[in-house]
Every structure is written in structure tokens, then in C-alpha cells.
Amino acid sequence: MNTNSPNLLDASLAEKPITLVDIVNFFWRWRLALLVVCLLAGIGAVIFSSPMFVKPKYKATHVFYPTTNNSISNALLTELNQRQKDPLEFGEEEEAEKALQILQSSSLMGRLVRNFNLMKHYGIDVKNEKFPETALSYKIKENISFSRTRYLSINIEVLDENPQMAADIANGIAALYDTVKTEIQKQIADPALKIVERALADKREKIQGYKDAIRTLGENGITNYEEQSRALAEEVYKAAAAGKTDRVKEMMEAQKTLVKNGGDFIALNELIKLEEEKESDLISQFEKRQVDVKETLSHKFTVSTATKPEIKAWPKRTFVVLFTLMATFASASFLLLLYEIVILRRKKSA
Numbered sequence: 001m002n003t004n005s006p007n008l009l010d011a012s013l014a015e016k017p018i019t020l021v022d023i024v025n026f027f028w029r030w031r032l033a034l035l036v037v038c039l040l041a042g043i044g045a046v047i048f049s050s051p052m053f054v055k056p057k058y059k060a061t062h063v064f065y066p067t068t069n070n071s072i073s074n075a076l077l078t079e080l081n082q083r084q085k086d087p088l089e090f091g092e093e094e095e096a097e098k099a100l101q102i103l104q105s106s107s108l109m110g111r112l113v114r115n116f117n118l119m120k121h122y123g124i125d126v127k128n129e130k131f132p133e134t135a136l137s138y139k140i141k142e143n144i145s146f147s148r149t150r151y152l153s154i155n156i157e158v159l160d161e162n163p164q165m166a167a168d169i170a171n172g173i174a175a176l177y178d179t180v181k182t183e184i185q186k187q188i189a190d191p192a193l194k195i196v197e198r199a200l201a202d203k204r205e206k207i208q209g210y211k212d213a214i215r216t217l218g219e220n221g222i223t224n225y226e227e228q229s230r231a232l233a234e235e236v237y238k239a240a241a242a243g244k245t246d247r248v249k250e251m252m253e254a255q256k257t258l259v260k261n262g263g264d265f266i267a268l269n270e271l272i273k274l275e276e277e278k279e280s281d282l283i284s285q286f287e288k289r290q291v292d293v294k295e296t297l298s299h300k301f302t303v304s305t306a307t308k309p310e311i312k313a314w315p316k317r318t319f320v321v322l323f324t325l326m327a328t329f330a331s332a333s334f335l336l337l338l339y340e341i342v343i344l345r346r347k348k349s350a
Contacts, residue, residue: 030336034329041328045321057143059313060166060306062156062174066095067299096152099300103146103156103173108180115176116169144169153303163309170306181299185292193289200282207275214268 027034102108113119113136119126122139126132143159156173160166 026337026340027333030333033336034332037332038325038328041324042321045324055161056312057159057161058163058166058309058311060158060160060163060170060309061304062170062306063149063153063303064156064174064177064300065153065303066099067297067301068092068095069297069299093152096148096154099154099177100146100148102177102181102184103154105180107183108173108176109140111176111180112169112173115172116165121165144173154300156306158306159313167306167308174300174302174305178299182296189289189292193286193293196282196286196289200279200286203275203279203282207272207279210268210272210275214272 118140119132119136122136124132124135124139129135145155145157147155147157149155156170158166158170158173160169
């Protein structure tokens with residue numbers, strides 16, 4: 001055999017460019033072979049994409065908009081002109097990103113696994129599987145997805161061999177989103193309530209201390225500085241006008257005592273007023289924090305709940321067959337071309 005026979009890059013091929021006629025002739029020469037190979041591949045694709053070999057999966061979709069409210073009290077118990085967010089406003093890009101973070105959180109996924117017993121549902125044997133958690137993670141990523149639409153809503157898509165299970169999981173994830181976000185917020189709301197409660201108790205104790213000091217002054221005869229000062233001044237004036245020297249001295253001593261403790265009386269009254277105003281603010285804060293802890297609002301506006309799908313979403317048998325035919329035709333054509341260029345040319349050169 002001549003080892004110098006032309007190969008795929010033979011100079012003679014470069015001298016004569018390939019034309020459309022050459023291509024048509026090539027496919028015509030091998031039409032029967034290509035037809036048989038593609039027919040067998042198509043039949044194989046139809047058979048192996050059937051439910052006997054590949055279990056069909058159904059897709060359920062739940063769509064919702066995240067809300068903008070993070071605090072129930074601020075959303076509902078604050079004056080309209082002081083609100084930063086409208087509680088009925090759809091969330092924007094920031095809220096959508098936060099929603100995706102919560103949906104992908106381990107807290108939500110852990111509850112989803114427990115609620116729907118996904119280990120058993122996906123056929124993962126915890127005892128015999130070497131890495132059951134990793135296997136479960138792959139299954140979840142394969143069958144559950146979250147995405148943000150161009151309109152900033154959130155899509156929850158679930159694939160499952162059981163159509164009803166697909167809808168239940170999608171709706172269950174949406175429900176868990178509400179629960180998990182509420183719990184995240186209450187991680188701050190609970191301590192905040194306790195802080196305000198302690199501050200309110202301290203403020204009331206402080207006010208009571210001022211009131212006790214005023215009560216002590218009252219026991220010493222000072223009950224109303226302004227009224228008592230005015231009354232003593234009148235008594236001194238009357239006693240002096242009547243020439244009652246002893247009475248004047250007595251009233252003057254009483255007036256000295258009043259002046260001595262009167263400053264404390266006035267200061268304590270002013271402090272009580274100021275502290276009671278602060279107490280009023282704390283009471284308002286305390287009531288709001290109680291609402292945040294005890295009450296709940298949905299964190300989403302549901303656009304459409306997932307319903308039981310009737311048509312399978314995967315595999316698309318038409319797509320599988322067409323892709324198989326195209327891939328088979330391309331592969332067979334390449335191999336036949338290689339056969340003509342290399343093998344037949346070598347036989348001619350031999």
C-alpha cells in the first residue's frame with residue numbers, strides 16, 4: 001500500500017474547490033445509509049423517551065410580588081404623612097432580591113424537606129446513601145427553581161413526577177416564605193420590645209422618684225409654691241398694715257422656709273413634666289413593638305397559585321426526537337465524508 005496517498009488536506013482537494021453539486025452528489029450517494037441510520041435513531045429516540053424508560057415530570061408555578069412593609073406598626077399605626085412605605089405597594093428590585101435570598105435560605109429549605117419528606121419522596125436511602133444530604137441538594141436544584149421576572153415578581157417553579165405534588169410543593173414554598181420572613185423579623189422585634197419595656201419601666205421609676213420627693217416637700221408644708229407664696233405675701237402685707245409685728249415675723253419665717261424649698265419644688269415639677277412626655281413616647285413605642293411581635297401580615301401579594309398541571313413538562317419527546325435526528329444526521333454525514341476522503345482515497349492510491 002502506498003503510504004504517500006492523499007489525506008483530508010490533500011493538495012488536489014485545494015486545487016478543486018467543493019461546489020454545491022459535490023455536496024448534493026455526496027448526500028445522494030449515501031441517501032439510503034443516511035435514511036436508515038436516521039430512521040433507526042428516530043425510532044430509538046421515540047422508544048427511549050417514552051414513559052417506560054423516562055418518567056415524565058410535571059411543572060407547577062406559583063407567582064407572587066413581595067411587599068414593602070417590614071414593620072406592621074410603622075405600616076399601619078403611623079400617620080400617613082410620616083410613612084416611608086405604603087403597606088399595599090408592590091416590592092421593587094430590592095424586595096425581589098431579598099425574597100430570592102429567603103427562598104434559597106437553609107431555614108426555608110430545611111422546613112420544606114421536613115414538611116414534604118423529600119428524602120423519601122426523591123427515593124434517597126439515608127442508611128445506604130454515602131452522601132444523602134448532597135444527593136438531596138442535587139435533587140432540589142434539579143426540580144425546584146426560583147427566578148425574578150422582568151416585572152419584579154417572583155416565580156417558584158417545581159418539577160415533579162407527581163403533578164399534585166408539584167403544585168403542593170410550589171404553594172408550600174410560598175407559604176414557608178411568609179413564615180420564615182416573619183420569624184426573621186421577630187428576631188429583632190422580640191428584643192426590641194424587651195428593650196422598650198425596660199426603658200419604660202426605668203422611666204416610670206424615675207418619675208415616681210420625683211413624685212416621692214415632691215411628696216416629702218408636701219409633708220414639710222410645701223404643696224403649691226406659687227399659691228402659697230402669693231398667700232404669704234398677702235398675709236405679710238395685711239399684718240404689716242394692721243401693725244401686727246409678731247405676725248409679720250411669723251409670716252416672714254414661713255416665707256423663708258417656702259423660698260428655701262420652693263426651687264426644688266419647681267424643678268421637680270418641671271422634671272416630672274419632661275419625663276412624662278418621654279414616658280408618653282415610650283408608651284407609644286411599646287404599643288407599636290407589641291403589635292410587631294403579636295400580629296402578622298402577609299409578606300407577599302399572590303398573583304397566581306400553583307395548580308395541578310395536566311400536561312407533562314419534561315421530557316419533550318418532539319424536541320428529543322428532532323435533536324436526535326439532527327445529531328445523527330450530522331454525525332453520520334461527517335463519518336461518511338471522512339470515509340470517502342481517507343479510506344477510499346487510500347484504496348485508490350494503493
